[in-house]
Amino acid sequence: xxxxxxxxxxxxxxxxxxxxxxxxxxxxxxxxxxxxxxxxxxxxxxxxxxxxxxxxxxxxxxxxxxxxxxxxxxxxxxxxxxxxxxxxxxxxxxxxxxxxxxxxxxxxxxxxxxxxxxxxxxxxxxxxxxxxxxxxxxxxxxxxxxxxxxxxxxxxxxxxxxxxxxxxxxxxxxxxxxxxxxxxxxxxxxxxxxxxxxxxxxxxxxxxxxxxxxxxxxxxxxxxxxxxxxxxxxxxxxxxxxxxxxx
Amino acid sequence: xxxxxxxxxxxxxxxxxxxxxxxxxxxxxxxxxxxxxxxxxxxxxxxxxxxxxxxxxxxxxxxxxxxxxxxxxxxxxxxxxxxxxxxxxxxxxxxxxxxxxxxxxxxxxxxxxxxxxxxxxxxxxxxxxxxxxxxxxxxxxxxxxxxxxxxxxxxxxxxxxxxxxxxxxxxxxxxxxxxxxxxxxxxxxxxxxxxxxxxxxxxxxxxxxxxxxxxxxxxxxxxxxxxxx
Amino acid sequence: xxxxxxxxxxxxxxxxxxxxxxxxxxxxxxxxxxxxxxxxxxxxxxxxxxx
Numbered sequence: 001x002x003x004x005x006x007x008x009x010x011x012x013x014x015x016x017x018x019x020x021x022x023x024x025x026x027x028x029x030x031x032x033x034x035x036x037x038x039x040x041x042x043x044x045x046x047x048x049x050x051x052x053x054x055x056x057x058x059x060x061x062x063x064x065x066x067x068x069x070x071x072x073x074x075x076x077x078x079x080x081x082x083x084x085x086x087x088x089x090x091x092x093x094x095x096x097x098x099x100x101x102x103x104x105x106x107x108x109x110x111x112x113x114x115x116x117x118x119x120x121x122x123x124x125x126x127x128x129x130x131x132x133x134x135x136x137x138x139x140x141x142x143x144x145x146x147x148x149x150x151x152x153x154x155x156x157x158x159x160x161x162x163x164x165x166x167x168x169x170x171x172x173x174x175x176x177x178x179x180x181x182x183x184x185x186x187x188x189x190x191x192x193x194x195x196x197x198x199x200x201x202x203x204x205x206x207x208x209x210x211x212x213x214x215x216x217x218x219x220x221x222x223x224x225x226x227x228x229x230x231x232x233x234x235x236x237x238x239x240x241x242x243x244x245x246x247x
Numbered sequence: 248x249x250x251x252x253x254x255x256x257x258x259x260x261x262x263x264x265x266x267x268x269x270x271x272x273x274x275x276x277x278x279x280x281x282x283x284x285x286x287x288x289x290x291x292x293x294x295x296x297x298x299x300x301x302x303x304x305x306x307x308x309x310x311x312x313x314x315x316x317x318x319x320x321x322x323x324x325x326x327x328x329x330x331x332x333x334x335x336x337x338x339x340x341x342x343x344x345x346x347x348x349x350x351x352x353x354x355x356x357x358x359x360x361x362x363x364x365x366x367x368x369x370x371x372x373x374x375x376x377x378x379x380x381x382x383x384x385x386x387x388x389x390x391x392x393x394x395x396x397x398x399x400x401x402x403x404x405x406x407x408x409x410x411x412x413x414x415x416x417x418x419x420x421x422x423x424x425x426x427x428x429x430x431x432x433x434x435x436x437x438x439x440x441x442x443x444x445x446x447x448x449x450x451x452x453x454x455x456x457x458x459x460x461x462x463x464x465x466x467x468x469x470x471x472x473x474x475x476x
Numbered sequence: 477x478x479x480x481x482x483x484x485x486x487x488x489x490x491x492x493x494x495x496x497x498x499x500x501x502x503x504x505x506x507x508x509x510x511x512x513x514x515x516x517x518x519x520x521x522x523x524x525x526x527x
Contacts, residue, residue, distance in 0.1 A: 041494075042480065052484035059497040082467075099504055106500045110493045117489050137421040144417055148408045149472070157471035158404045162418060165400055165464050169422050172453070176425035183432060219504050226512040233519045242519045 009086050011228045012237050018221040025218040032211035040204035047201075056114040058204055062212040064107035064128070067135055068170075070100030070216065074142070075167035078160030088224075090156040091231065093163070094146065095223035099216055101139035107132050127181035131174050138166045152231070256341045257349045264353035267326075274322065275357035282315035282362060286369055297374040304373035305434035308383065309427055312362050313394060317419060319358040320398035321405075321412040323350060324473065328406045333473045343466035351399045351465070359391030375438065382437030386430035389450040396461040397422050403468035425453060 007013045040058035047054040074093045081089035111129050112122050123129070142159055149155035197205070232238045268274055289307045290300055327333040336346055366387055370380035401419035405411030433446035483490040 046484055051486055053486035053489055055483070055486075055490050056493040059493055063497070098507065102500050102504055106497055109496055113489050113493045113496070117486055134421050134424060137417070141418040141421065144414055145404060148405070148411070148414055154407065154472055158468060161400075161464055161468045161471060162404055165422065165461075168460065169425075172425050172456075173421070176428045180428045180432070215501060215504075219508050222508045223511065226508070226515045229512075229515045229519060233515075233522070238519060239523050242516050242523060245516065 009088050011087060011091070011232050012235075014088060015225055015228050018225050022218055022222050022225075025214055025221070029211060029214045029218055032207060032214060036204050036207035036211050040201075040208060044200050044204055045198075050118065053114065053117045054201075056110055057201070058208045060107060060110040060114055061205060062209040063103045063110065064132060065209055066212050066216055067100060067104035067107050067132065069213075070096050070103060071135060071138065071163075071170070072167060074100065075163045078163040081156070081160050082164075087231075090152075090160075091224050091227045092220065093160070094156070095220055095227050096216075097139060097143050097146070099219050099223070101136065101143065103212070103216075104132060104136040104139055108136060125181070125184075127178045130181070131177050134173055134177070135170070138170075142166070253341050253345050256339075257345050260346060260349035261353050264350060265356060268353070268357045275319065275361060278315040278319040278358055279361045279365065281318055282311050283365065283369070285311040285314065287372060290372070300374045301376070301379070301438065304370075304375050304379065305383065305431040305438075306427075308366075308369050308373065309386075309390075309431050309434075312387065312391065313420065313423055313427060314416075315362065316358055316391065316394040316398055317416045318412070319354070320395075320402045320419070321415055323354055323399055323402040324406045324469065325402075328473055333406070333469070337469060337473060343469070344462035347399070347462045347465045347469070351395050351462075354399065355392055355395040359387075359395055362391060363387045375434075378440065379434055379438040382434045382443055385443075385447060386433050386450060389447065389454050390426045390430045393426050393450075393454050393457045394423060396457045396465075400461055400464045400468060403465045404472060406469070407472050426450070429453070 008017060036058065041055060044055070046052045074096050077089040077093040077096070080086055081093070108129065111126075111132065115124055115126075115129075116122050142162055145162055146155045146159045149158055229238055229242070286308055289303065293299060293303065324333060327336065337343075339346075363384065366384050367380060369375075370383060375383065397419050398415070400422075401415040404418060405415050408414060429446050429449045433443040433450070436443050436446065481487060481491075
């Protein structure tokens with residue numbers, strides 16, 4: 001087990017491993033999305049309060065969950081990278097950032113679209129949307145810092161410290177925004193959350209959440225492969241591999 | 248013996264940075280001027296109605312203080328990085344957090360403290376009541392050191408980046424949001440005559456938390472980015 | 477069927493949210509593939525230039 005883990009840490013082995021995994025994961029992802037969408041859009045009954053507009057939940061909530069999950073995962077990669085200097089962590093975190101940022105964007109955009117029929121306006125400074133917006137800024141900061149420093153290793157070490165600082169601050173930011181929201185909460189706004197979610201809505205939601213997660217892993221692995229080639233371009237195995245392939 | 252030596256390094260660095268600031272006053276005067284001008288633009292943009300001003304005063308003053316702190320941050324490690332003294336400091340045997348603490352404290356003296364001293368003027372400009380001003384003073388006392396510390400993390404991260412000022416703001420401003428929220432809430436609460444102990448203790452907790460953890464982050468960031476020179 | 481697309485009067489919101497989601501997910505896949513291709517092309521070009 002340990003042995004396998006160590007081998008996985010080597011970029012060459014990981015490249016092959018990820019390449020073998022990606023088609024299977026992509027297939028699984030398509031199936032999960034199909035089932036989740038069918039259950040969520042066709043089978044699940046409409047909500048007695050929100051009508052059919054609540055169906056946005058099946059894309060909004062999974063992307064919001066993933067946006068936080070990916071950031072925390074990146075911070076874990078950063079910690080591992082700083083402590084054990086595993087090459088792979090830089091690759092995985094760097095490959096994760098654009099995917100995580102796109103999930104955050106999606107959570108914001110779908111939240112805003114959902115807000116229009118619920119609140120009557122596209123944007124409300126709701127606690128969750130605000131936290132999500134700040135998370136989006138954190139993602140952009142990470143990407144901006146990494147692209148600003150030309151030396152790859154320095155960039156990664158600086159960015160991993162930023163990630164750790166960010167992940168320590170996220171609970172504080174989240175708490176303060178919640179606190180701020182309850183302080184200013186206008187009485188007329190209907191609360192966003194569904195009080196008790198029915199099973200026929202929960203199941204598609206969970207399936208969609210898993211689908212998003214599998215999607216993330218699939219794209220992450222294929223991005224990581226490109227990243228590996230880019231970083232290991234001087235090695236023999238990459239040169240041989242690229243030469244043998246028809247592009 | 249060892250401890251005494253470190254202590255000497257601390258005061259030595261602090262004195263050096265303050266001396267540099269006295270010699271080049273634009274370093275601290277410009278952000279301060281920016282702060283005053285930014286605040287005085289709001290009455291011009293919104294209207295001189297005292298009640299409106301009082302309503303927005305905490306937010307305006309705090310946001311301006313935040314931006315002014317970011318303006319001055321960029322230079323925190325820049326000069327030391329460019330003339331190579333940062334590398335010397337990094338390789339010196341003294342504890343890194345001590346050195347970082349001296350730099351940040353010096354920075355707070357030349358950016359945080361002037362803002363606090365100026366706060367009565369701003370309170371008058373923005374029609375704040377005495378209670379409001381007092382709360383503003385207390386929140387600035389607790390909050391500006393946090394800004395200096397968080398800003399130093401950002402300054403350490405972007406030290407090798409040319410024209411890193413905007414990047415620094417992009418990295419650090421989101422982290423400053425809790426300070427902004429608790430501080431402005433405290434001033435607002437004070438203006439309606441309620442107790443602000445809760446908000447102040449939250450700010451104090453935040454300060455204690457930042458003081459303990461950010462030196463680690465700052466020294467880590469400097470080791471990551473400043474070593475190469 | 478038309479009732480399904482009607483979404484109880486919320487069609488514009490529901491379908492724009494889903495459309496956007498599909499767009500973001502597809503763009504992610506395209507971006508990953510494009511990056512892969514670009515890296516390989518670049519390496520191939522530089523690799524042959526050396527020899």
